[in-house]
Amino acid sequence: MNIDQSQDSCIFCKIARHEIPANVRFESDEIIAFDDINPSAPIHVLVIPKVHITSLRATEIDDQMLLGKLVYRAKLLAEELNIAESGYRVSINVGKWGGQIVSHLHLHILGGAPLTTKLAVATVDESVPLTH
Numbered sequence: 001m002n003i004d005q006s007q008d009s010c011i012f013c014k015i016a017r018h019e020i021p022a023n024v025r026f027e028s029d030e031i032i033a034f035d036d037i038n039p040s041a042p043i044h045v046l047v048i049p050k051v052h053i054t055s056l057r058a059t060e061i062d063d064q065m066l067l068g069k070l071v072y073r074a075k076l077l078a079e080e081l082n083i084a085e086s087g088y089r090v091s092i093n094v095g096k097w098g099g100q101i102v103s104h105l106h107l108h109i110l111g112g113a114p115l116t117t118k119l120a121v122a123t124v125d126e127s128v129p130l131t132h
């Protein structure tokens, strides 16, 4: 198998390959979902493709089906985790300003308690002009 260095060292690829432990909530050929190690809500699950895609930004037209499966899996997991009726959030952080730390595409499912209604916390560095 031709695994490049980034896939080899990627923490989420290692979880997908069962090389490091995680509390797995769902697994298929294409997708694995597991508890976030540092949860931001009582329920905090990450849904990832097993294939190493660095970010939503890196997806291409052929990834549309996979993206749909990831979102639909998040919906099914929310139901299984009993947070669907009360409500929950599914989010994808993209890039530096989007708060993405791990460079492997992942959806956050957050729920189990009322969530903040603020999606963006404005900690704008005045030295960096906002152009849009």
Ligand code: AMP
Residues within 6 Å of the ligand: 011, 022, 035, 036, 037, 038, 039, 046, 092, 093, 099, 100, 101, 102, 103
């Ligand atoms: P993001 O900021 O969108 O890149 O989110 C990355 C998430 O991955 C964070 O919420 C981390 O707590 C979580 N995380 C990092 N390492 C692990 C791990 N080994 N197992 C589970 N979750 C992890």
Ligand code: ZN
Residues within 6 Å of the ligand: 006, 007, 010, 011, 012, 013, 014, 051, 052, 053, 103, 104
């Ligand atoms: Zn990866």
